[in-house]
Amino acid sequence: MSDLKHFGSFFRLDGKIALITGGSRGLGLHAATAFLLAGAKKVIITARKAGGEQGIDQAVDKLNKLPGIKGCAVGIAANVAQTEDIERLVNEVKRTDQEVDILVANAGATWGGPFEPTPDWSSQKVLDLNVRGVFNLVRLMVPLLEAAATPQDPSRVVIVSSTAGMNVPHVGEHGTIMYSVSKAAAHHLSRNLAVELGPRNITTNTVAPGFFPSKLANGLIDILGGQDQLERDNPRGRLGQPEDIAGVMVYLCSPAGSYVNGVDIALDGGARLTAGRMTKL
Numbered sequence: 520m521s522d523l524k525h526f527g528s529f530f531r532l533d534g535k536i537a538l539i540t541g542g543s544r545g546l547g548l549h550a551a552t553a554f555l556l557a558g559a560k561k562v563i564i565t566a567r568k569a570g571g572e573q574g575i576d577q578a579v580d581k582l583n584k585l586p587g588i589k590g591c592a593v594g595i596a597a598n599v600a601q602t603e604d605i606e607r608l609v610n611e612v613k614r615t616d617q618e619v620d621i622l623v624a625n626a627g628a629t630w631g632g633p634f635e636p637t638p639d640w641s642s643q644k645v646l647d648l649n650v651r652g653v654f655n656l657v658r659l660m661v662p663l664l665e666a667a668a669t670p671q672d673p674s675r676v677v678i679v680s681s682t683a684g685m686n687v688p689h690v691g692e693h694g695t696i697m698y699s700v701s702k703a704a705a706h707h708l709s710r711n712l713a714v715e716l717g718p719r720n721i722t723t724n725t726v727a728p729g730f731f732p733s734k735l736a737n738g739l740i741d742i743l744g745g746q747d748q749l750e751r752d753n754p755r756g757r758l759g760q761p762e763d764i765a766g767v768m769v770y771l772c773s774p775a776g777s778y779v780n781g782v783d784i785a786l787d788g789g790a791r792l793t794a795g796r797m798t799k800l
């Protein structure tokens with residue numbers, strides 16, 4: 520028998536404080552839900568819109584009504600593509616909390632269209648949020664993350680990338696070249712941060728989802744033939760579900776993931792390996 524210390528809390532986040540960008544809907548909201556259910560003390564979600572059907576306020580209300588949670592959700596509106604707004608966000612967090620254990624850089628933007636007419640603003644938007652904004656957010660959050668970190672229990676950075684950063688998913692009429700490039704950069708940013716921040720007791724890892732139905736993904740899912748078609752193309756016969764992202768996030772951020780640093784976890788049922796519809800030729 521081995522003496523596995525604290526096995527009962529391997530997948531718990533009791534007492535932890537997390538900041539999740541893009542937490543008002545989609546994958547960020549799934550992660551926020553999972554963190555609270557796993558015992559987190561506080562989950563701070565951020566997005567640009569506070570009000571409305573998909574804004575932060577409704578998400579915070581729903582999160583705080585989760586049954587059995589001991590922690591709470593709070594929201595701070597911020598545009599994490601803009602450095603000044605990231606600075607304001609970090610300063611607002613500092614007003615209430617001197618340390619943050621977990622940072623999930625999840626907010627992302629995509630743009631699709633044919634190659635040559637690509638408007639320059641679209642490349643700027645995608646790169647500013649998916650790469651430059653993540654770099655600046657982590658950089659400015661380091662003091663708070665370092666304050667919470669210990670050698671035994673490092674603070675965690677999780678960057679939500681995409682399998683589009685590992686392959687070339689869509690070219691042509693609905694091409695997503697700059698999105699794919701931005702996500703490849705996010706993967707490599709994560710590896711650099713793993714080496715830069717590891718000695719300061721902060722781990723950095725990447726989660727690369729395949730298709731999960733969401734506001735961001737639904738348009739492309741329709742263009743590619745709809746959910747049924749994509750499910751048939753997927754080795755696991757389905758698209759991603761909230762529980763899939765919840766499980767990986769809790770693993771990476773809990774004691775079970777404390778020695779994992781600089782990895783990419785593809786979360787796509789194996790779809791990235793099938794070379795799309797070419798397998799049917």
Ligand SMILES: NC(=O)c1ccc[n+]([C@@H]2O[C@H](COP(=O)([O-])OP(=O)(O)OC[C@H]3O[C@@H](n4cnc5c(N)ncnc54)[C@H](OP(=O)(O)O)[C@@H]3O)[C@@H](O)[C@H]2O)c1
Pocket residue numbers: 540541542543544545546547565566567568569573574597598599600625626627628648679680681682727728729730731732733734735736
């Ligand atoms: N769903 C998928 O199939 C899929 C696949 C691969 C990768 N991903 C990645 O997963 C992440 C989340 O995507 P999702 O599908 O959950 O998208 P989503 O449902 O559209 O949610 C995006 C979230 O990000 C926020 N956001 C967007 N721009 C922002 C900005 N500039 N500053 C702050 N917050 C911003 C949105 O709120 P506001 O609009 O109010 O700002 C929202 O909370 C992205 O990085 C995406 O690239 C998703």
